[in-house]
Amino acid sequence: LAHQNWAAGAPENACKNTISPSLVTKIYKEELHSCGPGPGRRAAANANRRLQLLEVTSYLENYLWPHFHATKSSLPHVMSIVLMANEKFARGFSFWDAVGVEGAGGGKGGEKFTAFFARIQDLLTGAWTRFDKKQAAAAAAASAGAAPKLSYHERAALTLFLINVFQSLEQPLVRGAALRLCSLPLWAALSPGRLALELKAYPQLRRHWLHLQEQAAAAARAAAAANGNAPAADGGGGAAAAPEGGSRKRKKPPTDEADAAADGEANAGDKGKGKGRLPEGLMAYLERFLELLVDLLSQLPTRRFLRAVLLDMKVLERCTLCPLGDGAEGVPRPEGKLFRQLLEMYRFYLGFEINDQTGRPLSGEEVVAMHQTRLHTLQRIVFKHYKEVLPELPFASASQAGRRAYLE
Incomplete structure (x- = not known):
């Protein structure tokens, strides 16, 4: 297949002008679907061999990435890119150079990566069907409008890709796309009381928060006008008037991945109560998720606004009390050893004694x-x-x- 479609020496029209979605789907289902990270971050040996073979034949550079489309590429196509990217990072190769994002600007490769990163966000938040009407119609017919459910293996692979992205903030284009996920709009996920405390502790942020709320209100009015609906009257109590309250009632920004991910982790941990077997891939997903949180808290640019959200969601407490942590009854599950080690690292960085905004060590x-x-x-x-x-x-x-x- 490689020599016929994308490897060096393949026909010119095979690797540059056309792509077979059915071939991408077949390779993903038969070769790549089970190649996500397992517990301890390692995939199975046979999975590694399959990934290495596809890597050697330049499957990513010659076939997947050149034919990626921001709105038309299928889920297997996007997941194949994610898995091949993770393989490049694991082998010490430059994924950014392979996709043309290395250095400032990034050119067309930068535009494509920005679109690809948006797809990753939508996959993790369950909103990917908005891109393709046919896919959305199929999903609606199959599951009453719900987005396709990702397996835990796929969630683990996506989370590992995010880890690799946030470890590459030295790339200007990557830094610009990634830090948007951890910026001030993330505080829209805070409870009203916690938001008030944070704005009181950092009064210099209040003006920026008010400005963001005014922009959100203007966007909501414009959307309502475009849909022919009358916008709700603020009555003096809109976003600008009451920034500390009601933030959870408004639609959360698309960058608010931490809220959904933290809830997903805690709920998934609850499924392991008792002595039953954990769902396949769940352990790897939870380990990768905690690893991502540790990485985000260990860097000031990503820690700055995220820590308050994680504290407000009680992620540490919920993970500690789940069966993979210490367990509500003090009897942790044996397979959660690495999870508990990562949880201790998360506890350390969550309580790191610095000013979250300036990075100044606290006395x-x-x-x-x-x-x-x-x-x-x-x-x-x-x-x-x-x-x-x-x-x-x-x-x-x-x-x-x-x-x-x-x-x-």
């Missing part, structure tokens, strides 16, 4: 003051809402209330 006094402020906030909430359940906690000293044994 010991600042760390103690922040800890006591959180304790006093907890005591006020307990006194107001849970005084009958925990009558002694609101009146405990900070040193006493901060001990795990006392809280238990």
Whole structure:
């Protein structure tokens, strides 16, 4: 197949002018579908051999990437590119050079990568069928309008691709596309109370947040006018008037992948309760997801706005209490050893003692003051809402209330 369609020496019209979607689908289903990362980030030996064979014949450079189309390429085509890209990263080859994105600008290769990265985001958020009417109609007929469900192997491969992307921020084009996922609009996923706390802690961001809310409101009005619907009246209480409230009621930006991913991880971990066997590929997906979060928290540009969202979603607590973590009953599952190791790394970077906006190391006094402020906030909430359940906690000293044994 390689010599007939894309390898060096193939007919001119075979690798440059046409592509066979059925061939791409066949290769993906028969050769690549099971080549995603397994537990411990390694694929099976036979899967590695298949990937290496396709890599040697330049399947990505000569066939997949030149014929990628932002709106028409199928799911097997996109996933094939992802798997081949992961193989290049694993072997130490430059994926960015292979697709023409190396260096500033990127030219046509840069435009194509931007479109491809948008497809990756839509795959992870379940919105990919909006690109192709035929695919959307088929999905609607098959599953009442729901987007096709990705397997855990595919989710793990996509997450590994994101890890590789965020480890390549030295590429200007990649940096511009990737950092949009971790910018200020991510705070639209925060609860109103948490958003108010963050804007109070960093007042210099309030003006930027108000500007973003005004832009979102204007876009919503324009969309409503285009659809012939009358926009809802703000009545003085719109986004600009109340930036701390109601952010969850509005449509979240497409960059808000962290919300869906964190919920997906916690829910998936809950499926492993008991002693039953975990679904195939789930372990690899959860490990890759935690690895992605660790990488994002270890870099200031990606940590800056993401950490507040992860804290608000209680990702650490939910992962710790799931059966793969410590377990709600203190009996963790044995196959979750690497998951728990990654969770400890996540815990370390989540609590790293720096200013999230500036990167300045926090002094010991600042760390103690922040800890006591959180304790006093907890005591006020307990006194107001849970005084009958925990009558002694609101009146405990900070040193006493901060001990795990006392809280238990």
